Amino acid sequence: MAPAQELPPETEAVQLGDAAEKSRVTVVGSGNWGSVAAKLIASNTLRLPSFHDEVRMWVFEEILPSGEKLTDVINSTNENVKYLPGIKLGNNVVADPDLENAVKDANMLVFVTPHQFVEGICKRLVGKVKERVEAISLIKGMEVKMEGPCMISSLISEQLGINCCVLMGANIANEIAVEKFSEATVGYRENREIAEKWVKLFSTPYFMVSPVQDVEGVELCGTLKNVVAIAAGFVDGLEMGNNTKAAIMRIGLREMKAFSKLLFPSVKDTTFFESCGVADLITTCLGGRNRKVAEAFAKNGGKRSFDELEAEMLQGQKLQGVSTARELYEVLSHRGWLELFPLFATVHEISSGRLLPSAIVEYSEHKPNFSVVQGSAQYY
């Protein structure tokens, strides 16, 4: 494991923006990943002169079984005892239960809440954030609606009228919390300087972050990979071996790329070589709950539904892959693209009970022919 080597001190040349005004960072969210993000950031704000030391973390207040407030315990122990027990966040992390108060002085907002809460949070924040505040979303798993995916970065951007980058990658929060080596990708729209600032804020010797000018590509990877993980789980459940699993993952990666590029012609091929692409796909298809429940589904020959297996295996959590596959299927049907995405389509047809799990490798005749989509031969 990488020792926590010191990073070099910041030089004047890399101090971006107004040197007179140090940036203040607020993390909006305090779950497992949010707490790890706060820890990463807090180690850097102490070290880098262009940031205020203090990192404010908005915490949805909870009363713990002990009767104490979660924020009080975080502030007194420096640990998020509920969502990241045993890990010190850094004593410059300040938990704040008041959303408006938490964001009011921030120049940089890190969104890392469950995706279903983002819209509500943004509505509360309209008019409450600083002018020219910059945002980044660490939230994976936007919905894919008929008219296209509902990007969380766009939602934040549009609701608050601010710029929003994304950070995605092969990031299992608990592994990063114990400083195991990992990587991530920052997707940005235009402003490379802002992207570099986010990279600086998150990078540590065990967490390597690279910027990519492709918000949509980076963000779509974080959602579409869950559908491929369902397919990989079927292969595991059918005990088809590593060859087949690798082939299915590769076909999945190809469909992720092709789908993203059809929706957003600005999406770049190279994005899929980044941590958010191939690496996150590998992590998700090796571990992860989508893979695990899909494996059980295939082992049972599709006779027990995903709902039943989820209830049994996940203690009330829901699989994103299954609902994303259904949403994707609707988009593909609606646009006449089903034949172009045989793996995506087959995952939904299996998970909805229309096909047997073994169908995951039976679409070989339907090799997609992208020439039917105007100008898209390059996508394949």
Place this chain on the structure above:
Amino acid sequence: MAPAQELPPETEAVQLGDAAEKSRVTVVGSGNWGSVAAKLIASNTLRLPSFHDEVRMWVFEEILPSGEKLTDVINSTNENVKYLPGIKLGNNVVADPDLENAVKDANMLVFVTPHQFVEGICKRLVGKVKERVEAISLIKGMEVKMEGPCMISSLISEQLGINCCVLMGANIANEIAVEKFSEATVGYRENREIAEKWVKLFSTPYFMVSPVQDVEGVELCGTLKNVVAIAAGFVDGLEMGNNTKAAIMRIGLREMKAFSKLLFPSVKDTTFFESCGVADLITTCLGGRNRKVAEAFAKNGGKRSFDELEAEMLQGQKLQGVSTARELYEVLSHRGWLELFPLFATVHEISSGRLLPSAIVEYSEHKPNFSVVQGSAQYY
């Protein structure tokens, strides 16, 4: 698992070359992968009118413990009882112990021997093959010499004065033998029609083959992946988790791509999304002996040498990854590229005992800066 569906009959339009002359195929080699290749091909020559039914397979003659000749047993039982027991090759496969006789009528030669025998075989074949014969190499693991890699397709091409394609991919022979779904990539130089003919000869409903105009890229993947598998094995041995393993595999894929493109500017990014690239890398890093022995090496903290572990774990087989890493290191030192390829370099430094296994994730400070290599910023 994919049922052995019938492929559609060949149409006139796809019959390439001189329709009057059916192609005759000879497989040069009869090990595990060679026997599976013969089986795949034999199922197609029966089905496709542009090929003679018979597939000749050159077998290095051996006397079995029963006292029988291997070729006789293959021809009487239709099984390679030594290297692929239990699998029928098709009764149109004819084992031939006479190399010159086996190739003399062939229009298409499939090379699938251990790589150290290729040069000797080619020397024996000079002047013995038909004019305008086409070749394909299924041989992974060429040597990487100081002056550059010694491509096996080039060796065949130059020695025999013929064109040579390659077929690579996530291909565990025993899994394909039992018709589990898999993919492969055909790399070709210029003649797309020939590539399509090879694709037709190998494709089955459970074995999907795609052509790519990039011989070097496809062939280099087959060798360089073994170095990445050593790195993945270190991560497994250190129990660093899926996040770290995915990151290391991704960095490895990036170095495979960058190295290939520095050596051969014609190499294409997209090749690394093919079966020969990302899929073969995944298979090799999940299973495979390079990964396995490297895992044992790291578990022992590097205190027992690879030679010792190989002898104990592999019954006399040698790991290609370790020698390829050493050869690569020499090329990188010689060209001043060591800093551009921290993962490749670190694998050799660990396997040769100069660094501890944990160093595999400690090169994060040396993020490669391709701008130092002229015009190569695009490679990164």
